[in-house]
Amino acid sequence: MDIAGLSPFELTYALIVVFLAAIIRGYTGFGFSALVVLGLSLWLTPAEVVPMVLLLEIVASTHMLPSVWRHIDWYRLGWLLLGSAFSIPLGVYLLASLPETEMRILISTLILAASILIGLGFSIRDGNGRGWILTAGAVSGTMTGAAATGGLAVVVFFLSTSLNPAVSRATLVALFLATDIYSASLAGSHGLVAVDTFVRGGIFLIPLFIGISLGSRQFGRSRVSSLRRFTLTLLIVLSVLGLLRAIY
Numbered sequence: 001m002d003i004a005g006l007s008p009f010e011l012t013y014a015l016i017v018v019f020l021a022a023i024i025r026g027y028t029g030f031g032f033s034a035l036v037v038l039g040l041s042l043w044l045t046p047a048e049v050v051p052m053v054l055l056l057e058i059v060a061s062t063h064m065l066p067s068v069w070r071h072i073d074w075y076r077l078g079w080l081l082l083g084s085a086f087s088i089p090l091g092v093y094l095l096a097s098l099p100e101t102e103m104r105i106l107i108s109t110l111i112l113a114a115s116i117l118i119g120l121g122f123s124i125r126d127g128n129g130r131g132w133i134l135t136a137g138a139v140s141g142t143m144t145g146a147a148a149t150g151g152l153a154v155v156v157f158f159l160s161t162s163l164n165p166a167v168s169r170a171t172l173v174a175l176f177l178a179t180d181i182y183s184a185s186l187a188g189s190h191g192l193v194a195v196d197t198f199v200r201g202g203i204f205l206i207p208l209f210i211g212i213s214l215g216s217r218q219f220g221r222s223r224v225s226s227l228r229r230f231t232l233t234l235l236i237v238l239s240v241l242g243l244l245r246a247i248y
Contacts (some may be wrong), residue, residue, distance in 0.1 A: 114153060
């Protein structure tokens with residue numbers, strides 16, 4: 001018997017994906033949305049998955065915000081939000097307008113490119129400049145609205161700064177909360193948020209909270225770099241699978 005439009009196999013698979021992605025989110029501060037969107041889009045359409053992931057990200061960021069509040073870089077956060085504010089509507093429009101196949105290709109390509117750049121340690125000269133922060137916010141906003149994956153663009157940007165992991169992680173959490181609320185609101189206005197969106201989101205809250213708690217407990221106790229490499233490898237593999245799924 002289907003639950004919220006998911007077969008028992010699809011539901012079990014989705015619960016595992018959300019749980020593992022939540023562990024990574026709690027530990028590194030990024031990767032949750034990209035992993036869930038790529039993982040679930042192998043069976044569901046991006047237009048079904050992205051709004052649900054936005055809702056989960058809102059809950060996750062709200063849950064994490066009190067513990068990271070004092071580490072937020074408010075200067076960078078402000079300019080990132082300004083850049084995102086103008087580009088998020090474009091991303092949501094693409095999600096609502098592009099056919100399913102083209103949307104899968106776009107999402108997989110964006111995540112693949114960002115993951116490769118992060119893996120290569122790509123950096124921008126004068127990455128602390130206001131113009132680069134605005135640009136990073138604009139790219140992040142487009143990716144958030146279209147695929148709920150704007151955090152990857154900001155991670156690429158953070159590689160060009162001297163921010164320590166705690167500050168980067170905290171700033172990402174605050175950015176996610178604001179941009180995901182904005183994106184989810186716009187998605188609703190485009191008719192992308194349905195009853196099943198909330199039902200599925202509610203079902204996935206349990207693995208989300210358990211995973212984030214497990215990941216957060218490990219932050220600072222061991223090296224983030226090893227899990228980050230694993231996350232990037234997984235994102236690249238899922239991106240390639242997403243492209244193959246769209247093309248074939």
